[in-house]
Amino acid sequence: MALTSQVAQAIIEAADAKARELRQPVIVAVLDAGGHLKAFRRMDGAVLGSIDVATRKARTAVLFACNSEDVWEYCKPGAPAHALELTNGGLAPFGGGVALKSADGGLVGAVGVSGGAVDQDVAVAQAGAAAFAS
Amino acid sequence: MALTSQVAQAIIEAADAKARELRQPVIVAVLDAGGHLKAFRRMDGAVLGSIDVATRKARTAVLFACNSEDVWEYCKPGAPAHALELTNGGLAPFGGGVALKSADGGLVGAVGVSGGAVDQDVAVAQAGAAAFAS
Amino acid sequence: MALTSQVAQAIIEAADAKARELRQPVIVAVLDAGGHLKAFRRMDGAVLGSIDVATRKARTAVLFACNSEDVWEYCKPGAPAHALELTNGGLAPFGGGVALKSADGGLVGAVGVSGGAVDQDVAVAQAGAAAFAS
Amino acid sequence: MALTSQVAQAIIEAADAKARELRQPVIVAVLDAGGHLKAFRRMDGAVLGSIDVATRKARTAVLFACNSEDVWEYCKPGAPAHALELTNGGLAPFGGGVALKSADGGLVGAVGVSGGAVDQDVAVAQAGAAAFAS
Numbered sequence: 001m002a003l004t005s006q007v008a009q010a011i012i013e014a015a016d017a018k019a020r021e022l023r024q025p026v027i028v029a030v031l032d033a034g035g036h037l038k039a040f041r042r043m044d045g046a047v048l049g050s051i052d053v054a055t056r057k058a059r060t061a062v063l064f065a066c067n068s069e070d071v072w073e074y075c076k077p078g079a080p081a082h083a084l085e086l087t088n089g090g091l092a093p094f095g096g097g098v099a100l101k102s103a104d105g106g107l108v109g110a111v112g113v114s115g116g117a118v119d120q121d122v123a124v125a126q127a128g129a130a131a132f133a134s
Numbered sequence: 135m136a137l138t139s140q141v142a143q144a145i146i147e148a149a150d151a152k153a154r155e156l157r158q159p160v161i162v163a164v165l166d167a168g169g170h171l172k173a174f175r176r177m178d179g180a181v182l183g184s185i186d187v188a189t190r191k192a193r194t195a196v197l198f199a200c201n202s203e204d205v206w207e208y209c210k211p212g213a214p215a216h217a218l219e220l221t222n223g224g225l226a227p228f229g230g231g232v233a234l235k236s237a238d239g240g241l242v243g244a245v246g247v248s249g250g251a252v253d254q255d256v257a258v259a260q261a262g263a264a265a266f267a268s
Numbered sequence: 269m270a271l272t273s274q275v276a277q278a279i280i281e282a283a284d285a286k287a288r289e290l291r292q293p294v295i296v297a298v299l300d301a302g303g304h305l306k307a308f309r310r311m312d313g314a315v316l317g318s319i320d321v322a323t324r325k326a327r328t329a330v331l332f333a334c335n336s337e338d339v340w341e342y343c344k345p346g347a348p349a350h351a352l353e354l355t356n357g358g359l360a361p362f363g364g365g366v367a368l369k370s371a372d373g374g375l376v377g378a379v380g381v382s383g384g385a386v387d388q389d390v391a392v393a394q395a396g397a398a399a400f401a402s
Numbered sequence: 403m404a405l406t407s408q409v410a411q412a413i414i415e416a417a418d419a420k421a422r423e424l425r426q427p428v429i430v431a432v433l434d435a436g437g438h439l440k441a442f443r444r445m446d447g448a449v450l451g452s453i454d455v456a457t458r459k460a461r462t463a464v465l466f467a468c469n470s471e472d473v474w475e476y477c478k479p480g481a482p483a484h485a486l487e488l489t490n491g492g493l494a495p496f497g498g499g500v501a502l503k504s505a506d507g508g509l510v511g512a513v514g515v516s517g518g519a520v521d522q523d524v525a526v527a528q529a530g531a532a533a534f535a536s
Contacts, residue, residue: 047331047332047333048302048303048330048331048333049328049331049332049355049356049359052355052356052357053352053355053356056355072350076350077345085350085351085354086354090351090354090355091351091354092351092352092354092355093350093351094348094349094350094351094352095348117348118348118349119348
């Protein structure tokens with residue numbers, strides 16, 4: 001499935017609906033496979049700092065073609081990729097960035113969510129990603 | 135009128151409709167009065183370079199509480215504010231950024247559009263701004 | 269209470285008075301709810317490095333609508349938001365940034381203080397914030 | 403005369419008074435001889451874009467130990483220092499930055515003003531500088 005503007009908007013709406021269900025305003029950013037912004041929503045009441053965090057989580061997911069928290073496995077204390085999180089202008093190696101992949105596994109983009117607790121952000125991002133997959 | 139997420143989305147949709155009418159895919163960015171991103175859409179076929187341009191036009195409009203092209207009056211050759219366009223991380227002092235103001239004239243935010251010819255971008259941004267005013 | 273220039277100056281003066289009481293020269297930065305500088309004072313004898321630190325503490329408080337040290341709860345070792353401090357151009361997740369909120373809890377801005385020990389900075393920032401609340 | 407915090411505040415107040423007389427809200431930034439911020443005021447109603455412009459004018463004045471508009475003589479079309487305005491992270495080579503010098507001609511700092519027309523900004527900056535000289 002291509003990441004058209006219509007699909008990107010459907011991702012935003014699905015994430016928004018999940019965030020409302022959790023009563024947690026968030027920011028949702030959808031990036032394409034080049035890491036470029038495709039669609040974005042800042043829900044009312046979401047903190048300003050999450051604009052950058054949501055976008056950065058999605059960018060982290062695109063850059064490494066995985067979910068943002070998976071990058072932490074490479075750079076956490078004891079892992080060999082010391083300071084990997086400092087590369088690429090700074091990564092966000094924690095939950096809330098979900099890679100969007102086509103049926104054949106190719107990277108199509110990512111959705112990034114920030115504004116709540118990490119597990120809430122993950123749930124909202126997954127709800128957005130599910131709208132992509134369907 | 136406050137720049138709620140619902141209002142910001144209505145601005146995006148109105149701009150999108152105008153761009154379709156002109157058969158010119160564009161990017162639309164909506165910023166609040168502090169210059170922070172509230173909503174964003176990249177229409178299918180719009181060039182990547184316009185992500186920054188659209189956002190920068192809107193930011194220029196917020197920063198000087200006017201339309202983006204009005205800033206050129208201050209920095210064009212012969213005007214006294216030489217190189218004003220180099221301030222604030224780089225301005226976009228040309229058409230396509232429209233300030234959103236409340237009934238009492240207070241700045242509420244701005245919409246920025248890029249992707250077409252400047253007069254097309256202006257028309258699309260004005261269509262977005264009209265959705266705010268109504 | 270709105271963050272007028274007069275109110276911002278009162279915050280600066282109250283913080284300055286507290287710093288004098290502690291015999292510790294500091295820097296005081298007052299930002300609005302969009303993170304934009306409203307008022308600033310560098311007391312005689314305060315180190316230059318604290319210009320950025322004071323401003324960054326206040327910005328951290330604005331971005332997450334809380335006191336700057338509260339952000340550390342999210343990014344300290346063992347917490348789930350690894351490297352959150354690298355976002356938004358670099359945060360200052362330690363004491364000395366105090367969010368300014370209106371009676372209804374809405375974010376109005378923040379005061380940031382740096383120059384002394386962290387507990388001194390916190391005391392000075394709180395003295396500034398108290399001038400806002402009163 | 404040293405640029406103490408008290409003196410810097412007097413510069414701010416004198417500039418503010420002049421701006422009120424001209425009924426033009428502005429931003430006033432006072433920098434020391436190292437180009438570091440000493441005092442700052444954003445008057446109510448001044449546009450956000452002038453935060454950077456006022457500071458940059460003062461920095462331009464400090465960097466070249468002259469008034470900000472004097473730098474334009476070196477980089478204007480036909481002058482030999484092509485693109486000088488691009489150096490130092492971007493200069494503001496137009497009126498509103500006034501160097502503060504001691505009786506023996508040594509550079510002590512600068513005051514930068516932005517928010518009105520260039521001639522208004524110059525008048526306000528000069529009023530601030532006069533408070534320093536007196």
